[in-house]
Amino acid sequence: MSEPRDQIREHARRLLDEGKVEVIIGYEKGSVPLQSTPCFVRDADNVERLIWDSTCGPNLAKYLFDREGKTGIVAKACDARSIVVGIVENQIEREDVVVIGVPCEGVIDLKKIDAVLDGKEILEASMDNDKVSVKGDGFEQILSKKEFLCDSCISCRHRNPPVYDILAGDELEETKESDEFEEISKLEAKSPEERWNHFSKELGKCIRCYACRNVCPLCYCKECFVDETMPSWCGKTTDLSDTMTYHIIRALHIAGRCVDCGACSRACPEDIDLRALTKKVEKIVRELYDYEPGLSLEELPVLGIFEQDDPQEFIK
Amino acid sequence: MILRSSSNRSVVLKMKEKTIEKKDLSGFIDSLLEEYQVFAPTIAEGIPRFDRISSSTQVSLDSPKLERSPKEVFFPQCETLFTYQLIDGKMTMEEPPALESERVLLFVRPCDVKALTLMDSVFTSWEPKDTNYLDKREKTIIVGRACSRPWSTCFCTSLGVDPFGKEGMDLVFEDIGDKYVVEALTERGGKIIDGSSLFKDAEKKDLENLKEVSKKATEAIRSELDVKEIEKKLKAIYDDSFWGKVSEKCVGCGVCSYLCPVCHCFDVQDEGTELKGKRVRIWDACQYPIFTLHASGHNPRTSSRERIRQRMMHKFSYFIENFGELACVGCGRCIKGCPGNMDIREVLTGIMATEAD
Numbered sequence: 128m129s130e131p132r133d134q135i136r137e138h139a140r141r142l143l144d145e146g147k148v149e150v151i152i153g154y155e156k157g158s159v160p161l162q163s164t165p166c167f168v169r170d171a172d173n174v175e176r177l178i179w180d181s182t183c184g185p186n187l188a189k190y191l192f193d194r195e196g197k198t199g200i201v202a203k204a205c206d207a208r209s210i211v212v213g214i215v216e217n218q219i220e221r222e223d224v225v226v227i228g229v230p231c232e233g234v235i236d237l238k239k240i241d242a243v244l245d246g247k248e249i250l251e252a253s254m255d256n257d258k259v260s261v262k263g264d265g266f267e268q269i270l271s272k273k274e275f276l277c278d279s280c281i282s283c284r285h286r287n288p289p290v291y292d293i294l295a296g297d298e299l300e301e302t303k304e305s306d307e308f309e310e311i312s313k314l315e316a317k318s319p320e321e322r323w324n325h326f327s328k329e330l331g332k333c334i335r336c337y338a339c340r341n342v343c344p345l346c347y348c349k350e351c352f353v354d355e356t357m358p359s360w361c362g363k364t365t366d367l368s369d370t371m372t373y374h375i376i377r378a379l380h381i382a383g384r385c386v387d388c389g390a391c392s393r394a395c396p397e398d399i400d401l402r403a404l405t406k407k408v409e410k411i412v413r414e415l416y417d418y419e420p421g422l423s424l425e426e427l428p429v430l431g432i433f434e435q436d437d438p439q440e441f442i443k
Numbered sequence: 444m445i446l447r448s449s450s451n452r453s454v455v456l457k458m459k460e461k462t463i464e465k466k467d468l469s470g471f472i473d474s475l476l477e478e479y480q481v482f483a484p485t486i487a488e489g490i491p492r493f494d495r496i497s498s499s500t501q502v503s504l505d506s507p508k509l510e511r512s513p514k515e516v517f518f519p520q521c522e523t524l525f526t527y528q529l530i531d532g533k534m535t536m537e538e539p540p541a542l543e544s545e546r547v548l549l550f551v552r553p554c555d556v557k558a559l560t561l562m563d564s565v566f567t568s569w570e571p572k573d574t575n576y577l578d579k580r581e582k583t584i585i586v587g588r589a590c591s592r593p594w595s596t597c598f599c600t601s602l603g604v605d606p607f608g609k610e611g612m613d614l615v616f617e618d619i620g621d622k623y624v625v626e627a628l629t630e631r632g633g634k635i636i637d638g639s640s641l642f643k644d645a646e647k648k649d650l651e652n653l654k655e656v657s658k659k660a661t662e663a664i665r666s667e668l669d670v671k672e673i674e675k676k677l678k679a680i681y682d683d684s685f686w687g688k689v690s691e692k693c694v695g696c697g698v699c700s701y702l703c704p705v706c707h708c709f710d711v712q713d714e715g716t717e718l719k720g721k722r723v724r725i726w727d728a729c730q731y732p733i734f735t736l737h738a739s740g741h742n743p744r745t746s747s748r749e750r751i752r753q754r755m756m757h758k759f760s761y762f763i764e765n766f767g768e769l770a771c772v773g774c775g776r777c778i779k780g781c782p783g784n785m786d787i788r789e790v791l792t793g794i795m796a797t798e799a800d
Contacts, residue, residue, distance in 0.1 A: 185783055190691075
């Protein structure tokens with residue numbers, strides 16, 4: 128069996144040649160070592176641009192919302208789950224999308240790599256199955272990929288896309304090595320004051336660049352509440368009250384929808400612990416409704432339906 | 444007081460170069476703290492940025508990442524323009540007080556100082572001058588730091604910025620190993636080292652070393668771009684399909700603008716009630732959907748195609764028309780910061796290679 132990358136290219140070429148899709152959205156090599164960049168291929172002669180490796184972090188499902196025409200998309204498991212959410216929420220037409228699903232062993236977190244290099248800049252990098260080799264002025268280091276995966280990949284329970292039209296690569300065995308909610312349990316064990324301090328410190332770093340919102344496929348509101356101007360719903364400053372309002376409402380708005388792809392955390396220029404909020408909300412939804420979003424096209428959005436036996440202890 | 448704007452920068456002096464041992468640097472900084480408010484590169488919550496310091500120990504010159512630009516020292520992300528209050532039927536309005544004392548901003552890279560001179564053009568070269576900005580700028584002595592360690596994403600030399608350039612600085616520190624060569628470029632710069640026994644006259648050997656270091660740094664800048672007459676090119680391709688393609692991957696966040704040392708667009712908001720409140724100005728970003736939303740509800744820039752074009756037109760065409768210079772210094776912060784790795788060097792190369800439809 129050929130490499131997933133070659134299979135992606137092969138399928139992309141065929142889909143474009145046969146006129147099944149107008150464009151393939153995938154990844155290509157970025158301009159900075161260990162970074163990929165979204166790539167839109169319309170000509171079958173250009174499929175060689177497409178890559179697949181552990182740098183393919185951005186959640187490409189973002190580009191399916193508001194798109195017209197038949198589109199092929201390279202989707203790792205969490206991207207595919209976001210696509211499913213988009214379909215069940217009637218934002219994406221199933222028949223307009225050809226999902227080239229890719230089983231995924233996790234993507235690397237560049238911030239974690241930068242942290243161990245202590246200021247040395249990577250000028251060249253290469254990867255194999257479990258190693259990342261980085262080179263720069265006067266240094267060369269081989270890192271174990273596993274240690275530098277994104278937090279959301281470490282706790283990932285769905286490495287295989289639940290919905291796809293074509294699968295590139297072999298299905299992977301699902302892992303449950305660590306406790307998915309370990310970090311959240313640690314936060315829950317803290318006193319309210321300690322938790323307040325944690326969230327004040329983290330959300331206090333926010334510069335309101337909205338990278339977290341804009342890379343999130345599920346933040347597709349035509350007008351985000353923070354952009355409301357007449358009247359203004361939320362202050363636009365970086366005062367803690369404003370930044371906290373923004374992040375808390377965003378987390379609540381993606382409750383029962385967030386698939387923990389980690390795109391928001393990777394995009395944040397201030398390295399804010401955004402998952403402390405989103406993963407907690409995910410945990411609450413799991414506990415209340417035993418529900419995980421993005422796994423089935425048959426299931427309606429959990430907070431979009433009502434059932435007689437829904438938990439309602441919160442109604443006092 | 445010296446009026447700072449790119450057209451009439453303070454007189455450049457030619458003073459004899461001095462040197463200071465690196466081990467003496469903290470002594471110098473601590474002596475400055477006795478007299479001035481001092482801002483310097485620090486690391487706050489893992490992010491290197493310019494901040495007010497109270498001790499030399501907070502200064503971080505070998506930060507693991509390229510530090511945030513110092514624009515917030517002059518143009519804070521949120522700034523109160525005035526406060527108002529209704530007392531006994533009478534409305535009182537108050538502007539924030541001017542700075543009481545002089546400040547020193549330490550160790551700014553040449554590209555970032557160049558960026559400040561470009562912001563000067565915007566905020567101070569026409570009437571009315573922006574008093575909030577001007578006050579901070581006039582009362583701040585700029586101590587530059589020659590850039591002996593460019594990053595791989597730097598492309599300043601392609602835009603006419605020299606990593607050892609001194610434009611806009613009052614004083615410059617140039618790293619030659621175990622010491623710095625220090626050169627006062629203005630009287631104000633000279634004033635803060637005058638009388639300090641930590642500075643010695645530079646020897647011939649030091650200046651030779653400096654030449655060597657400067658040559659090495661310039662060679663270390665790997666990116667070379669040709670943006671000659673880009674403003675003409677941009678006008679010619681204004682309606683080109685190029686913009687649709689190049690903007691496709693932009694998700695419309697504000698990272699590039701907020702990390703940029705030159706971007707200076709802002710939004711003005713009123714916060715409070717009819718009895719009490721304030722008017723604040725807040726950084727804005729041209730990639731936001733509501734950046735040009737009119738009160739009527741009309742928005743002339745409805746998609747990332749128009750927004751990316753605006754970003755490039757502003758930096759590489761309109762700014763030249765208005766002030767004769769490019770509004771990009773090639774620091775590369777936007778390249779590493781962009782969550783989609785949209786690389787401004789590639790956009791520029793694409794612009795130059797595009798023949799109008």
